[in-house]
């Protein structure tokens with residue numbers, strides 16, 4: 369018989385960890401077959417590399433020698449060949465030389481999600497402060513809520529983080545004596561989840577400069593955690609984006625800058641002298657196969673060693689078979705082919721969504737068109753809430769269409785009222801027909817609410 373107890377045996381962390389919204393959104397998408405989910409970030413089913421993965425796995429399992437080593441435990445830091453290939457891959461993406469991409473400080477993780485969690489564990493105590501973009505990746509907010517640091521939102525502009533706002537917050541924390549609680553700034557730098565915004569290389573340099581400037585008063589390093597999850601899912605070459613924007617007359621990017629630098633092509637690892645303060649989180653899930661949860665991070669010391677120790681406690685190593693799959697895919701060129709295929713595929717799906725938005729959304733809804741990633745971000749007039757309890761969300765659900773309410777992507781920051789009139793819509797998983805139908809349903813729901821003055 370169960371005895372009623374007065375107190376819970378759950379730890380503080382256990383008690384402040386409710387079901388993350390991501391689990392609920394994914395579960396809802398999976399269990400309602402009629403529902404069109406434009407919400408959780410599943411990727412495009414038909415482009416998952418089934419045949420390529422089968423071929424690589426066959427190679428691995430062809431001989432007892434390669435098969436047995438792949439089916440055995442590996443090391444905590446990861447497969448040496450994959451660490452070396454990943455470091456080379458990153459260096460190539462940055463078009464950079466050398467020492468900022470050392471395989472010895474590269475940790476293979478179970479999705480980049482694990483790295484995000486472990487770095488919070490390694491750096492943050494309850495009550496510490498983490499800067500996030502306002503809005504940001506909502507699953508990261510769940511990590512912070514569970515681990516206990518406070519999130520402070522830094523305003524986001526169309527070309528990335530608002531440096532003046534960051535400086536203002538740092539200055540006010542210095543004044544109030546709280547700077548020592550600031551441990552890191554979390555930045556989703558390419559085609560951000562949820563807004564699609566890319567933070568330019570110049571801004572990354574500016575962020576690092578500012579953080580450094582305030583370190584003396586903090587009394588310890590303040591890190592930049594660059595989450596580059598969507599980096600390789602770009603639709604167009606950087607040059608094409610810049611040229612198009614020039615011809616539109618919409619941009620202030622100067623032609624004299626190299627295109628790669630001006631559009632945030634390089635990571636913060638490429639900022640001279642920055643390696644000591646940059647944690648780079650990357651992933652092979654979005655650009656290859658989301659079900660093969662292999663991610664990675666480059667971390668400065670002593671954080672690398674501590675995080676490796678923490679990973680030792682978590683799982684003492686990412687699934688070896690999956691690591692070998694990725695290593696072979698990278699080495700053989702299968703990975704690069706898959707990325708190129710996905711870029712084309714998502715460019716097409718983004719276009720389908722754009723056309724549907726133009727056709728079905730009320731013109732008063734402002735939406736941002738991304739140049740990569742998986743998301744559109746739409747902003748309704750302020751008096752129309754979109755949160756989970758709102759009439760818009762509930763009516764959308766009744767009409768079998770799901771989006772991510774914008775409010776989930778904002779930190780509980782006492783410095784401002786949480787916006788709740790935005791939505792994130794993804795073209796990742798839905799088919800073209802579903803995108804058209806889903807946006808039509810959502811557009812019809814929104815039209816219903818447009819005439820109502822106050823909800």
Ligand SMILES: Cc1ncc(COP(=O)(O)O)c(C=O)c1O
Pocket residue numbers: 409478479480481482505556561595597650651652653654658661662663
């Ligand atoms: C911004 C961002 N970072 C990290 C992740 C985690 O990805 P994974 O663990 O599959 O590498 C996601 C997944 O959606 C994401 O959107």
